[in-house]
Amino acid sequence: MEMTTEENGLKKGPWTPEEDRMLVDCIQKHGHGSWKELPKLAGLNRCGKSCRLRWTNYLRPDIKRGAFTDEEERVIIDLHAELGNKWSVIASYLPGRTDNEIKNFWNTRLKKKLLRNGIDPDTHMPRTHLDTLLPVLPQLLSYNSSRNLTWEGIVRSQEDAARLAKVLLVGNILQLLNTGTTSVLPPVAMETFSPSLGSAQVTNRPPWDSHMMGLQLERFTQKPEFDALTCQPSFKDALRPVFQNTMETNNVMDINSNKFGESSNMYTDYEVPDLISASPVCLSTDQEPDNFISLAEFSNPPTTSEALEDILMDDEASNYYWKRVLE
DNA sequence: AACGTAGCCAACCGCCTACAC
DNA sequence: CGTGTAGGCGGTTGGCTACGT
Numbered sequence A: 001m002e003m004t005t006e007e008n009g010l011k012k013g014p015w016t017p018e019e020d021r022m023l024v025d026c027i028q029k030h031g032h033g034s035w036k037e038l039p040k041l042a043g044l045n046r047c048g049k050s051c052r053l054r055w056t057n058y059l060r061p062d063i064k065r066g067a068f069t070d071e072e073e074r075v076i077i078d079l080h081a082e083l084g085n086k087w088s089v090i091a092s093y094l095p096g097r098t099d100n101e102i103k104n105f106w107n108t109r110l111k112k113k114l115l116r117n118g119i120d121p122d123t124h125m126p127r128t129h130l131d132t133l134l135p136v137l138p139q140l141l142s143y144n145s146s147r148n149l150t151w152e153g154i155v156r157s158q159e160d161a162a163r164l165a166k167v168l169l170v171g172n173i174l175q176l177l178n179t180g181t182t183s184v185l186p187p188v189a190m191e192t193f194s195p196s197l198g199s200a201q202v203t204n205r206p207p208w209d210s211h212m213m214g215l216q217l218e219r220f221t222q223k224p225e226f227d228a229l230t231c232q233p234s235f236k237d238a239l240r241p242v243f244q245n246t247m248e249t250n251n252v253m254d255i256n257s258n259k260f261g262e263s264s265n266m267y268t269d270y271e272v273p274d275l276i277s278a279s280p281v282c283l284s285t286d287q288e289p290d291n292f293i294s295l296a297e298f299s300n301p302p303t304t305s306e307a308l309e310d311i312l313m314d315d316e317a318s319n320y321y322w323k324r325v326l327e
Numbered sequence B: 001a002a003c004g005t006a007g008c009c010a011a012c013c014g015c016c017t018a019c020a021c
Numbered sequence C: 001c002g003t004g005t006a007g008g009c010g011g012t013t014g015g016c017t018a019c020g021t
Helices: A017-030 A038-042 A048-059 A070-083 A087-092 A099-116 A129-146 A151-179 A210-222 A236-249 A295-299 A304-313 A315-326
Strands: none
Touching (some): A017 A038, A017 A048, A038 A048, A070 A087, A070 A099, A087 A099
16 A cells, blocks of 8 residues: 655654554553654654544554444434534444544445435435335335236225325324424335335335334324414324324434433334334245344334324324324 | 445544643 | 644545445
8 A cells, every 4th residue: 555645744644553663652652642742652653633543443452343223323323413523422332442443334335224214314304205215116006017907906006005105104203393394205015005105125114213203103192282383282182092002112212311321221222123024925034135024023112103093094083183183 | 247336433623622831 | 712733523535345236
């Protein structure tokens, strides 16, 4: 690898084992009180900043090497949802991991994983339905066009479309209640609709990771009786029965508490699922990518998407709640 | 075998903040 | 209070490697 040298004569680029040894020796002898003075003390032709970075990100004895565990992954996702790109703060919750390492892990893997799961990595909220549906549109089209649709099939597709519209609307209502903005992706797996849509090999997941779902529900339940935007009675009353069970059974983070991270089990109370397969018919076990999760994982513990499914699948209940919502 | 591409990660860059003077 | 400097932080780059064509 080519060695680069700055105009001031200081070396840049990758560190050699010899340089590493000199730096470690020096810090063990003298500590690193002044990073500016350290290179001279160590006999290194590097700037203090470079030495500090090398030490903190690579040579420090308490650095934890190796792949991130699932637990660490969950912590990072949840902390990022709370803190954003505060890598140094996030690193403080993960002993032995550096901010740089976490940042790289986030940018190269977690971000993509969340995107695949339909979650916007910046907001930790579901991506827009267009973002989500467009990638699978060709599959949906090719699947349906590959069949000779009978009238029954056509009607079925219409039903699918109606169900999809309902899901989108529920998602938008939820987001409106929570953030005052709309545009949200369909929060349930495609197989919810019908086999005609469910056969598409699409990366589905619950609408939000469990943690965020907890926040959503918490906010949801703490909404004032009247909607702040419309000064009308909130939709929550109409929807509350649907979520009651979920709210009672799920552990949710107390967003009013500043004790984030103090609970020893707060990261084990829920799972951040990966992806679920769109259709057991379509995907055999050995075909499933490792980032897919089973439907069983998806449905336990109960989530809002289950509640949504209840709305959608139970026609009587559906009619009742939708009547309430639309009134 | 050669080439192209994507993923990964160490290291650098530039900006911000705290602090000393 | 203004200025200079060191340290810290997040964003970005560039090289290495693995994999696909």
